[in-house]
Amino acid sequence: MPSAALLGQSLLSGIFVGALYGLLGLGLSLSWGMLRQINLAHFALAFLGAYLTYQLGLAGLDPFLSLLLIAPAFFLVGIALHWIFDRFKVSPFNSLLLTFGLTVVVESVIQGIWTADFRRLDSPYTALKFHIGNLYFPFAGLLTLLMAVALSVAVWALLRYTDLGKAMRAAAEDAPIAAAFGIDTVALGRMLSGLCAAFAGVAGVAIALTYTLAPSQIYSWIGVVFAAVMIGGLGKPLGPLLAGIAIGISEALTMAVTAPAWAPLVSFSLLIVVLLTRTRRV
């Protein structure tokens, strides 16, 4: 059995990686649950954001400033994406295939520009960490957690308390009826799609701060983030974060107790169990 300090540290790293799952899952869950678009390209966008952060970092730009550039730019990408979905009336299942095609294209573009070699953002924050007792808290992890919590709570409050949010929920529930009551569902859809893409950009900055980048890693996140989204409940803003942290912790503990290679078993078994037992909710 590993020591208490090791377990505590795994717990912490589980929370931090889980926060990233939640951050990535937030946009995915919203677009699936409220726009009926299963957006695989969300992962590609996030990695594009990470590579842009890396590139801007090479140019000497602080990652926080990059964030201010990337998020609005990705917002526009999201709007463009929704325009295509709307124009061609893409069904939920075809959205999965279409965004897979898009993922492959983005991956190829990334590989074409930055090659398949590993890249690592060099910034003052990447190595920064704080010590409390035996435990250390990496700055990037804390920042990811903070952003994930802030965005999830903000979206939750937006949907719950504002007229805009209520209109979005009405449009998600039944678009034709919402339109009959004077809600511009297309404009709302574009806005939501833009928000989701912007969240992918935010997640990208978080990835760049924490991880070494390679184009093929786009695919390695799909399964576990989908698990967080399904467990958390589609279209529920707080769901992916809570489920993501639960998965992150269980993975980290599995790695500490057994071999690291067994970790994927936890998230995917969880996903299977959730899919089999809670089909009504998702």
Next chain:
Amino acid sequence: MRGVPAPVWIVLATAAFGALALFHLPAFYESFIYLCFFWVVLATSWNILSGYSGYFSFGHAAFFGAGAYTTATLANDFDLPFLWTLPAAAAVAALLGVGIGAVVFRMPRLRGELFALLTLAVTFVLATIVSNTRLDGGPGVYLSGVAIPRIAASPSTTFYLMGLIGAAATLWIAQAVHASKLGLGLFAIHDDEDVAEVMGVPTFGYKIAAFALSCGLAGMAGGVQAVFISYLTTGETFSIILPLNVVLMSVLGGTRHWLGPAAGAVVVTILLYAFTAGGHPVAGRAIVGLVLIAVILLMPSGLLGRFAPRAGGRARRRAVARAAIEPIPAEVEGAPLLAVHGLAKSFSGLKALDGVELEVRRGEILGLVGPNGSGKSTLVNVVSGHYARDAGRILCEGRDIGGLGAHRIAHAGIARTYQIPRPFAHLTVLQNVALPARFGRLAMDRHRAESEAMHWLAFTGLDSKADALPQDLNLHQRKFLELARALASRPRLLLLDEVLSGLSPTEIDHAIETVRNIRDAGATIVFIEHVMRAVMELTDRIVVLDQGKVIAEGKPDEVMRREHVVTAYLGRPHA
């Protein structure tokens, strides 16, 4: 050209490619064509379940990998000859598919995207298990020591021939399924699984059968490919790229045509190779991605979509003779045709049926009336097996059919119509009507089912629309299509759920005449209707439901005068 049956084409093409092996092509060409064959097998096998029935699997890598590691383990650790490992590879993959199918296909209302994610998750679970056990252990498995059978002079020719045989066998299976009863059932599942089940298609068994075939073929391809590349890693074997490529190839070629996935596979393999050979593999992948996007947006039915042959076999219209109506023998004595005792069904607390008691006697038209929400449609849904009952018994000629699957209730001779018509959107009107004849109580062969269908189309005045798709019919015609479908199975008991709603007065007159003709032909009918004129004219007896309970029963004109029946319909007077 169109008169030549598909198997002949497959045999001719196989012979031509087989003859090519005699010319001793450079090993490079043989290996490239082998790769094309390999992707043809994978894409075509995927399509047998996913294209035909609409359950898109993202787990094809799991079954491919199961086959690959079976061959690797048997050949390396047990010294089994390579060819002997292939049936085992196919069997392991098929069993894995059956095991997964037995769990997931039991889930009610499993949506397509959930099935896709489930199968994807299974892939990663399997990959983790393989890489952490002795099957792989992490660093990968070498198969360079496996002896390659001397089928031909060189190993590359051997693989070429094995790929050719695999592709030919897979295509033959795919077209045979397409033309068979299994294929027709799978296409019906694709369009509307609930209705398919109610018409007598054993949906669970069919999905399992298609999944087993699909997985077994993928497993066999995995076994061959394992030795061809001679080095396996879990990362490469169980990658998400494989299912995505397979989906891309099938969607590109067209999933409703048995040859579609093969066409897509060849196009994509050549495209990828052309860019790789030109030194631009990354650009090649980007092009493939763009092609997928363009196909989904602009050509959703794929390259071969418009040439897709009709599911379940070629129609022989000219040979279709109109059979006379065989009257169903009226048996006067014995148990009632249908008896319902204490039937209950609740939807999260709401009691839709609350201890319903009723009997349907042979040869009668029983009217089932009641205000909206009284439980009439729920009763039809429970009796036809669409919903499971909570309590009570449903006896058909004394036999309890309450616990049976909907398709077995259909086999017992109970047919129904849907209040809102639910035709199979991609099947022609004739196929829509022939389907219940093939899958229903009498399980007719294709030829008889089609003449039966033509008979009922003529009976309902739809014979001129036999080759149209349901989308070309108006509401009146769709209602009659529902009726023709229910009749084509030659039911002993016909449940008509508001066949008249939404029709104009003249159309109603026509419909009343038709229902009367059906009864005169010997069928027993439960007639649910709000149009009181029709109820009064047609029914021998009525049962009134209110809030899930039977509140009255008897002669129509007498029952409808009773005070509590009037109250149930119109409310209590406030005077």
